[in-house]
Amino acid sequence: MSTLCPAPWEHHCINTNGKNRLCCNSKTSSTRFNDGFDDYWTNEVAAVRQAMLENQQPSECNSCWKKESAGIKSLRQQFIENYKIRGDWDRFKKEVDIVELPQELDLKLGNYCNLSCRMCSSFSSSSYAKEFKTIYKETGYDFGIDEHEKTYVQNKWYNDTKFVDKVKTMIDNGLRQLKFTGGEPLMVPSVKTLIDYCIESGNAKNIDIVLITNGTLITQDWIDLLSKFNHVSFIFSVDGVGDVFEYIRHPAKWSQAISVFELLQTTNFYKSIAFTLQVYNVLDIKTILETSRVYNFNIDLIALDTPSYLDVVNIPDNLKAHALQMLDINPANNNEYEFLNSCANKISTATYNKDASSELIKISKIKDRYKQQNIEKLEIWKYYE
Numbered sequence: 001m002s003t004l005c006p007a008p009w010e011h012h013c014i015n016t017n018g019k020n021r022l023c024c025n026s027k028t029s030s031t032r033f034n035d036g037f038d039d040y041w042t043n044e045v046a047a048v049r050q051a052m053l054e055n056q057q058p059s060e061c062n063s064c065w066k067k068e069s070a071g072i073k074s075l076r077q078q079f080i081e082n083y084k085i086r087g088d089w090d091r092f093k094k095e096v097d098i099v100e101l102p103q104e105l106d107l108k109l110g111n112y113c114n115l116s117c118r119m120c121s122s123f124s125s126s127s128y129a130k131e132f133k134t135i136y137k138e139t140g141y142d143f144g145i146d147e148h149e150k151t152y153v154q155n156k157w158y159n160d161t162k163f164v165d166k167v168k169t170m171i172d173n174g175l176r177q178l179k180f181t182g183g184e185p186l187m188v189p190s191v192k193t194l195i196d197y198c199i200e201s202g203n204a205k206n207i208d209i210v211l212i213t214n215g216t217l218i219t220q221d222w223i224d225l226l227s228k229f230n231h232v233s234f235i236f237s238v239d240g241v242g243d244v245f246e247y248i249r250h251p252a253k254w255s256q257a258i259s260v261f262e263l264l265q266t267t268n269f270y271k272s273i274a275f276t277l278q279v280y281n282v283l284d285i286k287t288i289l290e291t292s293r294v295y296n297f298n299i300d301l302i303a304l305d306t307p308s309y310l311d312v313v314n315i316p317d318n319l320k321a322h323a324l325q326m327l328d329i330n331p332a333n334n335n336e337y338e339f340l341n342s343c344a345n346k347i348s349t350a351t352y353n354k355d356a357s358s359e360l361i362k363i364s365k366i367k368d369r370y371k372q373q374n375i376e377k378l379e380i381w382k383y384y385e
Contacts, residue, residue, distance in 0.1 A: 003057050005076040006092050008048045012102035016110050018157030025063040025075045034162040071345045104177040109158045113183040115214050118248045119278050119310050121145050122152045143363050158190050171203050179210035186217040204229045215260040232269040240281040248280050250371045261295040272298040278310040282323045283379050298335045301342045309360040314353035319383040323347050
């Protein structure tokens, strides 16, 4: 079955608003985890499972079908690859009709975050939300995703005891993977509560932890706690090197990122850089790859498509040519090959969009005033001035 994916059977995601999703790339349900998980899991997902069993492509999964048709590795394909690596793929195909509680949880714990990244939104960062509302109030300029963003207030569903208790039940009933993202997950008290519960209940040794973080709060104490789990995957969000990193991930400092790289280098965790390809860093692919080699990190691509003015499919032709020329790198392994190939596939589709480029300049310069930064210091600027 070429459309089969483990997610509808064994995986569950909760978005930053506490709503149910098959995975982080799928269509979001109208139901919420704290009050509507049971009905969602036993009824709403059934149609997706049945479609996949009939080798159809359910619309909830359009993000993956779109990436696969464009030659970009999809999350579905990543799921399958991970299952094969750990020897679970054959087991899953044999048990594909068995649906109980999810064995993998992907928890996007609200928008509480200490960074205001250029490509983010109020729905994923409280710092971005504060900046967005300030700019809108003082300039009248609205660069939000939708009308709702201007008045958005995060529902702190992740502080509800119902949430913690439901996850504890899953931990006690065979949960094998617990994934924390945000916002910045290490700012959320329930993350520490659930990690402590895994350890105290004796379940940590059977659970894999996945942590997607901006890295700014990582300390040796956190590493010591995480080391008690069966396996730890540390996904470090890094979108460039030096000035490019600091421009995109304000107010993070590159020196601090290097300190985290060095701290993690001494662990046996699986370590990966999550690189969100966008206009600002389209010329920084080689340097981020070289950084991953120095500190022995894998590297994975997130191909940004929103906001559209940051999507590399709209860059000027001469910038496209420069970016592709810089991808002439010999990959050291399959991970690097897939990363470079996906970057090349994305950039190769670029067709200059004057309106998107004008929007890029306008929004960048507005944000520059509030962040005390300057896009003209980036290498890409020479293609826009």
